[in-house]
Each structure stands twice: as structure tokens, then as C-alpha cells.
Amino acid sequence: MPADWQSVINDFKAVVPAVDFWSLRLVREEAETLCVREGVVQPPSLAQGRGVHISLVDRGGAAWAATSALTREGLRDAVHEALGWLEVSRRHALVAAEHQPRPQRSGRYATHIETPWEAWSLAGKLDLLQDINRALKVDECIVDWQARLSRRQIDVALVTGDGVVIEQAFHHVLPGYAAVANRDAQTQMRSGGGWGSMRQGGLEQLAAFDFPDSARRVAEEAIALVEAPECPDTTADLLLMPDQMMLQIHESIGHPLELDRILGDERNYAGTSFVTPDMFGSYRYGSELLNVTFDPGVAPEMASYAFDDEGTPAERDYLIRDGILLRPLGGATSQARAGMAGVANARASDWNRPAIDRMANLNLEPGTSRLDELVASIGHGVLMATNRSWSIDDSRNKFQFGCELGRLIVDGELQGLVRNPNYRGISATFWRSLAGVGDPDSLEIWGTPSCGKGEPNQMIHVGHASPPCVFRNVEIFGGE
Amino acid sequence: METCFRELGERLCEDLADDEVLLLNYSGEDSDFVRLNHNRIRQAGHVRQQALELDLVANGREAGAAMPLGGVLEDDLSRARALLQRLRERLPLLPEDPHLNYATGVNSTVQHGENRLPAAGEALEQLIDAARGLDLVGVWAGGEMSRGFANSLGQFNWHSAYSFNLDWSVYREGDKAVKQNYAGFAWDHDVLAGKIARDRETLALLGQTPRTLAPGRYRVFLSPAALFELMEMVSWGGFGLKSHRTAQTPLLGMLREGRTLHPGVSISEHHAAGLTPRFTGEGFIKPDRVALVEAGAYRDCLADSRSAREYGTAVNAAGEQPESLEIGGGGLDGGAVFGALDTGLYVSNLWYCNFSDRNHCRITGMTRFACLWVEQGRPVAPVNVMRFDESIYHILGDRLEGLTREQEHILDTGSYGWRSNASARLPGALVNDFTLTL
Numbered sequence: 001m002p003a004d005w006q007s008v009i010n011d012f013k014a015v016v017p018a019v020d021f022w023s024l025r026l027v028r029e030e031a032e033t034l035c036v037r038e039g040v041v042q043p044p045s046l047a048q049g050r051g052v053h054i055s056l057v058d059r060g061g062a063a064w065a066a067t068s069a070l071t072r073e074g075l076r077d078a079v080h081e082a083l084g085w086l087e088v089s090r091r092h093a094l095v096a097a098e099h100q101p102r103p104q105r106s107g108r109y110a111t112h113i114e115t116p117w118e119a120w121s122l123a124g125k126l127d128l129l130q131d132i133n134r135a136l137k138v139d140e141c142i143v144d145w146q147a148r149l150s151r152r153q154i155d156v157a158l159v160t161g162d163g164v165v166i167e168q169a170f171h172h173v174l175p176g177y178a179a180v181a182n183r184d185a186q187t188q189m190r191s192g193g194g195w196g197s198m199r200q201g202g203l204e205q206l207a208a209f210d211f212p213d214s215a216r217r218v219a220e221e222a223i224a225l226v227e228a229p230e231c232p233d234t235t236a237d238l239l240l241m242p243d244q245m246m247l248q249i250h251e252s253i254g255h256p257l258e259l260d261r262i263l264g265d266e267r268n269y270a271g272t273s274f275v276t277p278d279m280f281g282s283y284r285y286g287s288e289l290l291n292v293t294f295d296p297g298v299a300p301e302m303a304s305y306a307f308d309d310e311g312t313p314a315e316r317d318y319l320i321r322d323g324i325l326l327r328p329l330g331g332a333t334s335q336a337r338a339g340m341a342g343v344a345n346a347r348a349s350d351w352n353r354p355a356i357d358r359m360a361n362l363n364l365e366p367g368t369s370r371l372d373e374l375v376a377s378i379g380h381g382v383l384m385a386t387n388r389s390w391s392i393d394d395s396r397n398k399f400q401f402g403c404e405l406g407r408l409i410v411d412g413e414l415q416g417l418v419r420n421p422n423y424r425g426i427s428a429t430f431w432r433s434l435a436g437v438g439d440p441d442s443l444e445i446w447g448t449p450s451c452g453k454g455e456p457n458q459m460i461h462v463g464h465a466s467p468p469c470v471f472r473n474v475e476i477f478g479g480e
Numbered sequence: 481m482e483t484c485f486r487e488l489g490e491r492l493c494e495d496l497a498d499d500e501v502l503l504l505n506y507s508g509e510d511s512d513f514v515r516l517n518h519n520r521i522r523q524a525g526h527v528r529q530q531a532l533e534l535d536l537v538a539n540g541r542e543a544g545a546a547m548p549l550g551g552v553l554e555d556d557l558s559r560a561r562a563l564l565q566r567l568r569e570r571l572p573l574l575p576e577d578p579h580l581n582y583a584t585g586v587n588s589t590v591q592h593g594e595n596r597l598p599a600a601g602e603a604l605e606q607l608i609d610a611a612r613g614l615d616l617v618g619v620w621a622g623g624e625m626s627r628g629f630a631n632s633l634g635q636f637n638w639h640s641a642y643s644f645n646l647d648w649s650v651y652r653e654g655d656k657a658v659k660q661n662y663a664g665f666a667w668d669h670d671v672l673a674g675k676i677a678r679d680r681e682t683l684a685l686l687g688q689t690p691r692t693l694a695p696g697r698y699r700v701f702l703s704p705a706a707l708f709e710l711m712e713m714v715s716w717g718g719f720g721l722k723s724h725r726t727a728q729t730p731l732l733g734m735l736r737e738g739r740t741l742h743p744g745v746s747i748s749e750h751h752a753a754g755l756t757p758r759f760t761g762e763g764f765i766k767p768d769r770v771a772l773v774e775a776g777a778y779r780d781c782l783a784d785s786r787s788a789r790e791y792g793t794a795v796n797a798a799g800e801q802p803e804s805l806e807i808g809g810g811g812l813d814g815g816a817v818f819g820a821l822d823t824g825l826y827v828s829n830l831w832y833c834n835f836s837d838r839n840h841c842r843i844t845g846m847t848r849f850a851c852l853w854v855e856q857g858r859p860v861a862p863v864n865v866m867r868f869d870e871s872i873y874h875i876l877g878d879r880l881e882g883l884t885r886e887q888e889h890i891l892d893t894g895s896y897g898w899r900s901n902a903s904a905r906l907p908g909a910l911v912n913d914f915t916l917t918l
Contacts (some may be wrong), residue, residue, distance in 0.1 A: 007830075043542040044544070045544040046543075046566065049548055062523075064524070067528045067529070068549060077528065085525060087601075094517050094518060094520035168631045180727070182726075183733050185733055186839055187732060187838070245864055265617070270621065320702075336532065353639050391833060391846065391867075393846040393865045400867060408589035422915070423868070449629075452896065455618070456895040459897070479837030480871070
């Protein structure tokens, strides 16, 4: 626990009145971002964050307050604000006070780090990003190019009036690069090296993103895409690579299974769900090849943890097994409201937001097919890689997604590139067309640092691991 | 906090070496957030947060940092000095920055907002009472937002405002709902009551058997809220100088192929009519207005400090994404849009838009909330959600039939990390042959 937190906890205990239950969540963050764009080192940034989130439950009401003022006076003010809302809550509470979470046991978690951020000097990191810039600028038609490397350290402590203390420390690395190619009115971007994703751990995690080795290939593919034909308009088989599967899982399995959406909390913003409580245990979500787990124990995946922000111990569970829907993504509060078993996924984006149901690590379990076998199983189809466009309705049913790169498949063999590949479908039927799932060797760990949801809005990181997968008879199309 | 920020800045600047320049940006928020579901309180709380950004410049190099403020001057000063020292140690490790750009003239401004907000608890009581019997879901966000800038050259800017943003939906069943918003600076119970009364009227229409439209092209009226969603997409790189010079703007066809929008379309970044501070994070003062598209033709770009230096132009925005976008009104009577539509789809809201072909500014997304089928000028039934896929060159170009005279001032409901102070002034748009796909 950071050295100055004990005094904050003591000050809080000195000002909190006698209530049925209280909890104090302390969060400290330090992030560093480095970027070189078009060969120019951008001003590096250090960002620190620090604050506390107070939850009070008393006589049928519940409320929260958050503050960056960590003095006794600041904490007293925050308690005063929470008590004011507690009074209003008592008259109009949606959630019964006995359903508010009450952690039962203490514990600790820390990211495993082999190569600390500090093991490489600032100059060394900037030199590496400059090298990548040179590898990306392979031709005059590359009109924009950049490489980034960031890290963030987050320390969280959850302390309750019952004497529970949970301490967790997370370290993430966020690498990536992108090249933009242009000729006339045609522009294409290709990214790589983990762009748009991150992993838990230290600098040893960069290799898993092929960082920096794929830089030249990324630039060459951007140029090739400018010259490539448009993706055809057709109905055909679709081979999605893991860096697109993550988006497919995220939007059309993850969000519709969030229990707070099913309970209606998100209907004004993120939306509702086509999934209803009666479906769990019997609904055929996908083909028998579809197995999806909530797995907080995959060490390098970005949302691994031992406890969620309500203090519930996190464990691996199947949400979908052999295609049958089993369990929602609902934390302790939602589980109590719905009378259903869920998982430990109540998470807050920072100290200034309350916990709500989120995805964490949501993974599609591998099957038995090698990648070449998946390709060979397709007579007429398209391979798509790396998400760049995402859109789905508020019930998480009608979707349309686009990728950076497409490649035709004819008679079981990969053919040339196609640009602007898109596909659309309906979640409720799409997963039933799942016809091939890659083996463990083809599985890749991805995710996004920026899943948005909640009122007030919260941006949070979620992990998705998946092998490549084949879907039959999908509506596929390109650009104009 | 204005006084504290001013003193904090002055004391930090006392420590600088002769060749150092310090830029400071302050953000403060004191907001209530109350979530509702089924017209009851789901989560209620309060956020008080303050943060300081420091940018140290010396010998043509710059390094930045951000830190929270606890509100006790000596403690904050001590931590800021420690952070400043870390930046000072970094600068010699950096190459000269050819795009470094900050204001060197001193333009100090102070703008204090007036607190005319109601007690948030009372406003919530009024809402819950007015919506009795309704399945209301939404959020109250309200309070003070403040921003400050100071530099070691002697400039000081302050901007504070007290605002609320009550955003809600009333559901009939399934996904059939009416979307509403009441945002501003002074609370009027009668305005709220009027909006809730209109919700009740529309709910009756949502009880009709919904229409399911086949994919195809339809005559549509896009409400200002629906147009806002589309313009959020166009604004994603559409108007920034860097995205134009690197050919990444979705309006590339206007630059390279001579494409135009409808001659009745003029788009601007109307800083003077927006809610954001008039100063940038580098101390530049924004102009009143930047014309982006005039009479359908592309005109100027938004240039932040780095792009302005790189491409040799003036800074005219804090960032290269609009925060106070305006589309000029047209000739349609906003009170008679059903009649003008005649038979077609009234689109109240769009949702989850994204590009399906960025080079052609082709956007896909979904209809949402109370979108209505209209026959002979009369709304007759709700419409089940439909996916659209259409280019802005058609929507605001060759298939645009008209814009309403009236503009709606839409205050962004966003609150990622902090409450947004972005807004837009937009008309509604009547469009022919709008493509629905799924």
C-alpha cells in the first residue's frame, strides 16, 4: 500500500459517521506516454492521478462521493456530500440496501513484471521509436507514420467498515505503430505492434505484439491496400483473425451479456440487450463450437485481477459452453437484484466513478483446427484482420464491422488483398454460423483500453483472447 | 480555486531558470451525478476533482506532466515542484521540437459563471414526481466546471460555468422509448413538466404496432439530435489541419476530387457561441468563428498549436475536433416537418455511428428511440431499429432537400473522466433516398 494511504484511511475513519456499512476505495495512477510521429519526438508526458471513492449504506439508502482532496477536511466534505444523497436515496432507491455489496475477505494481487519500464532508459525507448519510424517510412506515399510506447501503474486499495482490506497493483504496457498510405483520393491505414491494445506486465510483453519487428510489413501492407481492389459485395464464408475476433466477441457477446444492461440501467446510454433473464441455461447462442469464458487469471491479459471493485473474489467461469448460454456478466449487486449467479465484474474506471458491470477478460476458448486448416475449409470467402470500424444497435443485435485488411480465399487458398472489407449480421444468428475455431497455437490475447459505458461515462480496459474463427454465409462488402 | 491556482502558478514560476518557460493548465469540477432506472435512483453521488497540467519548455524542447490537486496550497506546491524537477531532468534527453508552439503575447481573460443552479436533490424530486408512473431511465449531471491557464510570461486566464444536463429516456416496452434532454444554466420546473408531458403524448404513439422497414432508400427527416450523431463522425478528422495535410480526412473527396456539399450547407466552428473556454492549453485566444464549409465548398481547417507551427498558419482551436460546431439553418419550417416529409421516416435519434468507407465519408449506424413512420404528413407508427449506410456527400449533398430554419443548441452529455463542455447548434435535415441496409 502506498505510504501515504494509511493516513488517508485514518482520517476517513475519523470523519465517517456511524452507518450500516461503508467502504473506501483509494486509487493512485502514474502513466507515461512516448510518441514519435513522422520522425519528430512528441513532447513526452507523465500523468499522475490520485483520489478516493466513498460508499455509504445506511437505513435503506446508498450513496457515493469521490474527491481528490485527501485531507481530513476534504474527506469530511465528501462524506457530507454522500450523506446528502443518502437521504434522497432512502426515498427513491432502486436497489434494496441489503443488495449492496459487502466484501467478505481480504487479499492482494500484483501484476507479474519481468522487465520493468525503468529497465530501458528514456533515450533508449525514444531511439527504438525512431527506428520504427524509419522502418515505417518505406515510400513517398506513406504520408503519416508514428510509433508509441506507454505504460501505466495503477494501485487500488479497498477498505471496508467490516475490516476487509484488498490491495491490488496493476502494470500495463501500451505499444503500437501505424502507417498511412495515400495516392490521389485513396487513403489506407495499417497498424501493428499492439496498436489500440495493451498487455499486463512489463516490457517483456512487447514481443507478444511483434513489437517492433512487424513495422516494415505494416507500412508495406498500407501501400498494398491503396493499390488493392475493393472487397467484393458477396455472401461468403468469413475468416476473422484474432485482432478482429476480439471486437466481435466484445460487441456481440460481451455487451449483451452485461447484467446491468439486461436490468435496464443502461437503456438511456449504452443500450439494452436482446438477451433476457429467461434465456440463461437453455438459449443456443452459437454453434457447438462456441465456448466463452470469463477468465481473470490469464496473467498477461489486460483485465486480470483477483477481486473486482466491489471486493468479490474473481474466478474463471463459462458464460457459454458448447453454444449454450449459461451465465451473465453481472457483479454482486446485479446478481442480488436479478437473483442469478454471475461473475466478479463490477468495475470502476477510476476513483471518481462507481462500480458497474463491465467486461473484464472475456475469452473465446480454442478449438482444434490449425489456421491453414481453417483456410482450407473455405471454398469462397474473405479473411479479415484488425478492426477499424464498429457499429451495433442498442440491443446489441444488428452489427456492421469493418477491418483494415482483407484477403480473398478461393478453393481453400489465400489470394490477394482487398481493401475496405466490411461485413454485417445479427448477433442472435451470427454465432450459430460459427464453423471453425482455431487451436491453442493460433490463440492471441487482445483487448481494448477504451470500452465506454455508464452514466456518468466510464472508459475501462477489457481483455479478449481468441483464435481465428470461420463463419459461414456472411454478408460481406467493400467501399464505393 | 481561481485564487489558489493563481498563487500556485506564481510560486512555481518563481523557481524557473532564465531559459525556462512554464505553461500551466487547471481543471476543476464539482458535480453531482445521479443515475435513474424505472424512475428510481440507481446510483447517486458527487465528484470533486482538481488537476494541474504542467508543460516545461527550454531550449526548444518541451515535456509535460499532469497531477491531481488536493486543495492545500503547500502540499500541491511541493508535489508540483517535484514533478517539475522530473521534467527538468528530461528536457536535455529530448531533441529540439520543430513543432513547439505556445503564446508569447500576454492575453489575460477572466470569465466567471453565475451559479443559478437549483439544489440537485430538489431537481431530482421534481423529475421523479413529474415522471410518476413512467419507466424513466437517465442521468442528472450538474455543478461547477472551471478551467484555467497561466504561464511564466505573465498570462492568466480563467473560465468557470455552472450548468446541468438532465438526459433521460422514457420506455414503453422493449426498445420503444422517447429520448429527452433538458440542459442549461437555470432550472425551470415548467420546462421540465412540458417535456415530460410531451413524453407521455409520444408514448401513446409508440403503442401502435411497429413497422419493420425493408432495406432500401427512404425519404427521411433527420432531427438535430440525429444530425449531431452524424456530425460527431464527420468531426473525427474531418476538419483538422493535420488530417487534411496527411490525407486522412473523411472529406478527402472535397480536397482531391472537387466534391461539394449542397450549396445551402455552411458549417463553422462557432467558438463565440460555444461553452468552452476561449483560450487554448498553450495560451492562444480562439477567434470568434472558423468557417469550415461555406455554401457547400470546403474552406478552412481547425489548427491546434502544433499543426499551426508545422504548416505555418495561425492557431484557431484548442484541438482539431470541433467543440462548438454550427450548421446554418435553411428554409424549412421546423414546426411543419411532418408535412414536409409527407411520407417517410422521421429519425429522432441515431446511434453508434462509424465509417464504412472513410474515403467517401460513408457512415453506418442505427436508428434509435422514437423513430416514426409518417404517412401524408402524419406520424402513424414507431419503426423497429434499422441500420443505415450512407455518405455525407448524399445526406448533406445531392440528396438534401432542405434544412430547418431553426437550430437546436445541443449540449454534449459526455462525461468520460470529466463533464464535457462541448456543444453544437444544428438544424434538422430533410433527405431523399437515404439508404437503409439491415
